[in-house]
Amino acid sequence: MKTLLFPVAIALLISSCFLDADAQHVIGSSAGEKTDNYIGVMMSKRHIPGLSVAVLKEGKILKMQSYGLANIETHTPATSQTVYKIGSLSKQFIAAAVMLLQQSGKINLDSPVGTYLDSLPSTWQSITIRNLLTHTSGLVRDAPDFNPLKIRPLSEDIKAIYSLPLGFSPGTQWDYSNMNYYVLAAIIEKVTGINWAKWIGQNIFEPSGMHQTRTTSMTDLILNRANGYKRTSAGWENAEIWLALRPSGAFLSSIADLAKWDSMLYTNKLLTTASKKQMWTAMKLIDGMNTHYGMGWFIDSVNNHLRVHHDGGVPGFRSDFERFPDAKFSVIVLTNGGSAKAERIAQNIAGFFIPVLKPLPAQALPDKEPEITAIVKGFINRLQKRSVIDTNTLSTELAKAYNKEAARVLAYAIGGKIYSITLIGRRERNGRRTYRYRLDYGYDYTDLVIQFDSWNKIIGYGIDD
Template sequence: MAEPYDRRNVLCGLAAMAAVCAPARSWAANPLKSVTAPADALDAYIRLRMDREHIPGLSLAIVKDGKPIAIKGYGYADLEWNVPAGVQTVYQIGSMSKQFTSAAILILAQDNKLGLDDIIGKYIDGAPQTWNAITVRHLLTHTSGLPLEGLPATEKTFFADYTKDDLITSAKALSLLSPPGTKYRYGNLDYDLLAIIIEKVSGVSYAEFLQQRIFGPLRMTSTRVNDRRAIIANRAQAYLWDHNSLQKCEPQVSPTRYYGSASLMSTVMDLAKWDASLYTDRILNAASRKAMWTPTTVADGTVTAYGFGWELSSVKGHARLYHTGAMDGFVGNISRFVDDRLTIIVLTNQSGLSNPLRIATGVARLYIPAIRPAIQGGQPARVYVDKTVMASAAGRYEYWRGFMLTLTPGKGVLLGQLPVGEADDYVPVSTTAFWQAEEGIQLTVVKTPAGEVTGLVVRQDDGSERTIPRIGPLFDALKLQPDPDPKRSQRIEAALIAIVQGGKAVADDPGIAPGMKTDSGAGTADFAGMRACTFLAEENVVGRGIERHGAEVSRVLYYRMNMDKLTGNLLVYVTADGLLTDYDIVDN
């Protein structure tokens, strides 16, 4: 629940190959002297990542100065039919669609048909009074205050088709999470409404407008709005990595659910054409491109890392414009290293484990030596430690707010798992420190004088450090406890049922914290079929600085869920007054 997207949207919404050379950890010790990467090094790195992330098929484009210098496919677009992935393989691109929606809005602004600071009620009939201060710019920058989703997300509704009237009717009934312009909160509803505005202003459908003004002029012949019933040439099969196995990702979420936010399909060849256009005035003029890549400042002066449909960042001082998209068994990324005029485009047909942003960054390091990890003080020497050292460091940590790092003992290493991507090896370099080679990250255990592990110091490749709090142990390391407050568990179970229903059920439930109520109004399929929750243990995390949905977490409760067909492990985060403020469903 901590992720800023629906779990199923990433898992099913995100061909064994042997790794043929050493991983990227050798780059820092033996940096390439040329910005031209040898083909065998590129191929080896891609195959290594595909093997570790269990990716069936991957298509890659590397574009320098708007011209492809490497464009190819790896693995399989369809495993059952042994169809290779290639440069014309069509993938769903999820939230990478947002850059095209924002471009369409900017085109209309260039045509003087709308203003970015126009109130959206000018274009959406019957807009509620709560939308009176929301502008087109607020939607573009995710500062509208609207919730993440506009449509309910229950087990019965998640795969349904919707009309635009369904979306608008549902969205109008939702409360704002914050006043417009005061907070950045990434979401899909903002861009779904932008698609409706595009249609209102242009007089043609969203798909037609994109075709007429972007895809057609650029000869992006394989890029289109998805139709799950259509026969689309070169369409890749979607796969899901779940419960340590690869499976077909079916059924498919309807593209009508994410109309302007995540409904497009494309190829790396087409996206390379799009990238080339962004160096010119062919689609967007210089003023529009500058606006699209300018960070947003909210009311209190905070500067966000989001422009219009693009995330804004840097890697070791090299500016990067990027966006990742996850949808229905597909995950992709476009990363534009604009200082270096280098773009990496990665599309994959597996979600649940694949991490194209990491892959794009790794490929970029082959071409830009300056962004490779610099090992602080030289490469640390590996040491061999007792299993009890590994066991004491294992557990869950709050890597970023709402974004967990799970450490599990492996064969002589700690396996570090974030919600996206495969586990990384952290090798012991002392009895309290562990090092990950590819990114140059070191983790050092923080303990109280009594020896209790309360967090980790994370040292990044650039030498910066921050301390992250420990959430608690893994399920297989729990010391089982009697339930100290059975009535609390009853309230939590009732709250979870309300969260499934969403809407009024969430609003009326007294056991849900205010911030969680605000963010859970659309409902979820996470607990559909839940029969009971059995209390296992609790962790006191008072003072560790763990915050979920705007509330400080006081206790983390461990439950075993009994579902219709399986059991699951559930972490519940509660406030000091016992209110549920978040949850996570985990394997261990």
């Protein structure tokens, strides 16, 4: 899961596929046994109540297993039919819907958004459908007044950002934005005349046999629904429930249904080969820089093997979908634990079944800027000891946006005894330097991604789980 607390273009740093210590020492005579043992260790250490996994080769199931509890209160076991919130895995279905509409001639990916929606801000004139799909539009990540406990029409969510300036000219930078997929949902409704979620249900879920996949709801009775949890110092607690229906993370699904979707992606029954190729090709910026993001999927590689993937996270749930098209191999992980590291779990399971897909250990970079590392260590130390950030280390803009709650959330995310802090990634662009530091806890790790301006002031930071 990528938790951005302030803007940092993580995908423009170095994609991280790194083997963790627990995966290196798993005992087992077969890939399936290693998977079982590894999941047991991770569920214990990461406080995961329930987890479901599917491992597939050419869309056919090699292993489908569920572990732990879908509901702690009722002691209900997790099964292949357990329905989890899947967070941003939902984006691939919005993207697939747009591609289906392109196939039928109702949408042109390179047409301006204004071709389909009326009364948009003049600053949006050059934003295309492709920009929205690939997070190169310049739209903000979320509406500033977004309230997860409030339900309001999709049109109001979009209008809430009309007055905000674009973060950059479309196509010149990459920045992950949930609002891109709100706008895409509105376009689906405009060109079909049908509610976006209903259209996706009729045209993607039903043809794929995904009968348990649907939008989230706190009023509907949903069979086999998992409850989401978080672990605190006091023990288990129910996770916060988001009432708002967000196109960027709207759906519930089961491991069995997502396995059906993986199988469908090997056919041309819905999406053509050309459409899938577009979705799974990383967008390049105007200057030629690779964004490592296609359409609803992140795009990178493991040991020169193409990796198409996305993770998802909403309170109490973490998920990940890994596809390796060259190997015709997939791993899907769904959990109902807010601190689960689903992406890392899925990556390491892939390595158990196909060793060449084994994530590489992180390689330390020569630290040629010890003054930056000193600032980072001070930043971490202050957070761990007092849950605060020294605003003198922040840029003027970031200092104005600083709040104690954001610092508290980050302090919790990097909590625990840190044995080492290692620089493992660095990228410089447009006067901004982005660094990835590995925080090693011995049994686990977290990556802190932090960005500096030319005056060595912090302009963005976040956790890449």
